[in-house]
Amino acid sequence: MNTFPFFKIRAYLKRGGVIAYPTESSYGLGCLANNRRGIRGILRIKKRPQHKGLIVIGGDFGQLQPYVFRLPEHEQNQIERAWHDDVPTTFLLRCRANVLPELRGRRRNQLAVRVPQHDLARRLCxxxxxxxxxxxxxxxxxxxxxxxxxxxxxxGRAVWVVGGRTGGRKSPSQIVNWETRERVR
Structure with a gap:
């Protein structure tokens, strides 16, 4: 992990660059969650519709808080405990009004967030x-x-590849709507 030029990756991301990096089940495409140019780059590269929304990961809950409404402490603790369980879980939480629509999905008021179990992805954040x-x-x-x-x-060269091993999981994280506790994926 120490061999990666993180200062260069960070500068690249600030300019709207897109990276590929290992996660629990596969490689992920990523950019800074507050960078519209990077988000649009991902949507273009993937050929993904804008209305679907994207998942945001952080190294800890604190990195996700600028994007979601504050939760009561006991609820935040429940979510943080779930992120340490065996099954990677992404939660849909109510997001702040300033979250980019390309990030949350058009006409949506929730954002999919997770602290990954994959050490490299977490440390990268x-x-x-x-x-x-x-x-x-x-x-x-x-x-x-x-x-x-x-x-x-x-x-090809459309993304900066941060090499490493995936976590070996067969399927992506489950997605749970926190308000209803309903599993949506």
Whole structure:
């Protein structure tokens, strides 16, 4: 992990760059969650419709708080405990009005957030100093890339690849609507 030039990655992300990095089940495509140019780059690269919204990850809950409404302490503690369980879980939380519509999805008032169980993804958020978009590294409708080689084959130089091993999970994180406790994926 120390061999990555994080100061260069951070500068690249601030300019709207898109990275590919390993997560629990596959590689993810990411950019700074508050960077409209990066988000639009991901949507263009993936050929993904804007109305769907994207997942945002942070190294800890604090990196996600600028995007979501404050929760009572006991609820925040429940979410943080769930992020340490065996099953990676993304929660839909009410988001702040200033969250970019391309990030939350058009006409949506919730944002999908997670602290990943994958150590490299979590540390990457800490190293770049902010929350990252985390969407599967694939073109819309295609299988997610599970290796650095697959990422390079599918996206070439369109993304900066942060190499590493995925967590080996077969499926992506489950998504739970926090208000209703309903599992939506």
């Amino acid at each position: 800490g190293a770049v100093g902010g929350a990252l978009v985390s969407t599967s590294c694939n073109r819309a409708g295609k299988r997610a890339c599970r290796s650095e080689r697959e990422v390079r084959r599918q996206f």
